[in-house]
Amino acid sequence: ETGVTQTPRHLVMGMTNKKSLKCEQHLGHNAMYWYKQSAKKPLELMFVYSLEERVENNSVPSRFSPECPNSSHLFLHLHTLQPEDSALYLCASSQDYRGHGREKLFFGSGTQLSVL
């Protein structure tokens, strides 16, 4: 176990549904991340939060809405998704955020999302 827990593990939703992915880290880290992993593609960074402030938003469509109520919890709210949004969504945390990719990331097991 890496100390990062994601729920649910699997999610099937229709294009008109609204759902949320949850991530919790038990490591005392100050930064949390959302990544998208699609088949045959590199991991795509979606959002970064440092001390509950969003510091990166990599041109992610507005149908994905992150929320970081405290440094231990991170949510990804989903609404009106498209079938091409089907992917493994991974949450990660790091001790701090300094940019330039210096951080060692601790990942959760991911939520496998299928959009019908």
Added chain:
Amino acid sequence: SQQGEEDPQALSIQEGENATMNCSYKTSINNLQWYRQNSGRGLVHLILIRSNEREKHSGRLRVTLDTSKKSSSLLITASRAADTASYFCATGGLNSSGSARQLTFGSGTQLTVLP
């Protein structure tokens, strides 16, 4: 185009053999990391090598970095069936315009170790 690209895309070896995976990147880096991912799971950090280091060891893992060739290799010695997984390199540093670049992952090498 993606920053880190692993080679080969897939590798199949017998238990006990060594496995070597390569990673090439395009722009300057301050560090390079290797991660492992078991099927359908999250990534696990294996090792980080800084741009001023040339080689690093951790258990059965050996990582080299050649900044002049913009490449790195991950060697797993005496492989085991449990080493079967995807292996990703990730680089951090600056992009071509000189601005900070987040950790960027490659597409990975799928390693299969046959018992």
